[in-house]
Each structure stands twice: as C-alpha cells, then as structure tokens.
Amino acid sequence: MSTDDDTPAVPFAVPSDVPGAPEASAEVPAAGAAENEPAGPHGYDENRAAHLARLKRIEGQVRGIAKMIEDDRYCIDVLTQVSAATSALQSVALGLLEDHMAHCVVAAAREGGEEQEVKLREVSDAIARLVRSGR
Template sequence: MPTQEKETVQPNKQALLNRLKRIEGQVRGVQKMVDEDKYCVDILHQISAIQSAMKQVHVALMEDHTNHCVANAIQEGNKEEMINEMMDVMKRLM
C-alpha cells in the first residue's frame, strides 16, 4: 500500500535533530565497541540506551503530530482520514 507523501513544519525540529545527532554518536560508539571486541553486556547496555533514546524521539514526534497535524485535520473535517492514519501508525508500533 503506497504511502502518500505529506510535509509539515516540525515545531521542535532543532530539539529532534539534536537528539538524533546524539543517537548517531551512540551508534558510532557501539560500532567502535564491536570493532574493539568489547564485552557483550556493555554493548547490549549501549544498544538499550539507543533504543530508549529512539523511543523518546518517537514519542516527541507523535506528540507534535497529534497536537498539530491531527488537530488541524479534525478542524478541517478530515477526522476519519486522520484516525485511520493514526491507527496505522499505532499498528506499526505493536
């Protein structure tokens, strides 16, 4: 099922970019740990931290989407379409 391309202005763009850059650094750190044959449990702890950081990005994006895109769509009378889109997103998470 093709996804329609939509664009929006991210209200917290810089904060999201900063988080993603930190995550990128963490991923490079894990690559280095693997390359240097570091202890597996230490690597797993770092991976867990990366996953947690990604969840925070995800939550922040969902919050922005709900407060802006969803709210605007409801005001414009596109409630059904937006509910379907939100349900698709939730299904992908589970």
Template sequence: MDTTPGYHDHKGDYLTRLRRIEGQVRGLQRMVDEDVYCIDILTQVSAVKSALASVSVGLVQDHLGHCVQDAVAGAAAGDEDGRARAEAKVAEASAAITRLLKS
C-alpha cells in the same frame, strides 16, 4: 490545508537528539570492533532504543497535536472534505502507533 510538518516547532530538538543517537550507534560499532564485553554493548543498545523511543513519542505527540488536530478542526468547521481528511489522519496515526508498539 497546512503542509508544515507537525514537528516543525521541535525540529532542532529532534535533529540534536538524532545526532546524539547517531553518535551512540557509532560508539556501538566501535565497541564491537574493540571486542568490548557483550553486556556492556547490550546496555548501550538499550540506551539507543530508549532514545529512539523518546523521539518516536515526541513525533507522535506532534502529529496528533498538529496534523490530526488541524484535520479535526477542518471537519468541525464544515470543511467539505474535512471529515474524510480527519478520519484518514486518525487512521494514519493509529497505524503509526501500532507499528511503534510492535517494534
């Protein structure tokens, strides 16, 4: 079983995006500290949420395309524990997607 994270091929991209988001959050703190107009702060909050959603969607796609796909391939190849592993990966992905939709 491959233990490489599904996002491995895009790790650099995710780190770049997350660092940018970190900078945006620091900017939000600065805006509040400087008593910037509420609507301007809310606009930036929306941008941060959108950026995080984009990272989340990418991670879900990578998980489905790597982790879930590998588990399903193992089940199709007759791997003894493959079916249970595939079912667990699908349930895990479904739960993660549900959490994302609720946030």
C-alpha cells in the same frame, strides 16, 4: 532510485567512515510512509531543532556501539548501549507522534470529513507500529 515494492525511497547519506558503507548516498525506503504526504509545515516544525539534535546524539551512540564491537567489548556492555540507543529512538518517536497529533490530527479533526478519518487511521497505524517495535 525506487524499490521493487513501490515503497517510496528517501535519500539517506550513509557516513563514509562506517565499515562497508557505500561511497555515495543511498536511498532507503521510507517504511510506512504515507502515500500522499501533505505539503507545507509538518507537526514537528516547531521542535525540529530539538529532534535533530537528539537524533545526532543517537547517531553518536550508534557509532560508539559499532566501535565497541570492533574493539571486542563485552557483550552485556554492548547490549546495554543498544538498549540506551533504542530507548532514545523511542523517545524521539513519541515526541514526533505527539507533535503530529497536536498539529496534523487536530487540524484534520477541525476540518472533519474524510481527512479526519485519514489522519486518525494514520496515527492509529503509527501507534501500532511503535507498540510492535517496543517489544
């Protein structure tokens, strides 16, 4: 499945126990996805297990937040948990950014040329998105 705005779509399995979730997996556009994703190992390969474990914990936090709302918990308590989940996601994002810079950007800088410029622009754009989302 693709989107109308030509943004590449990535498969994303929506858990079936989430209220209103579709029965099958859905495709979610990869916001800000690079147009020409390089093949081969990515910068996060070395920390893949740690990133996945962290994301699974965050997934549990988000499910807990949904349960809090279902149980009509106090707004401030829900917001506190939303803040914690948001901070955890920001931490994962910074780890991925660090991995990308240490692997992909450094490799491109060693090669020089156009690839160096592309990687620097990509990382600059990624940092800008993270800064905007942290407001």
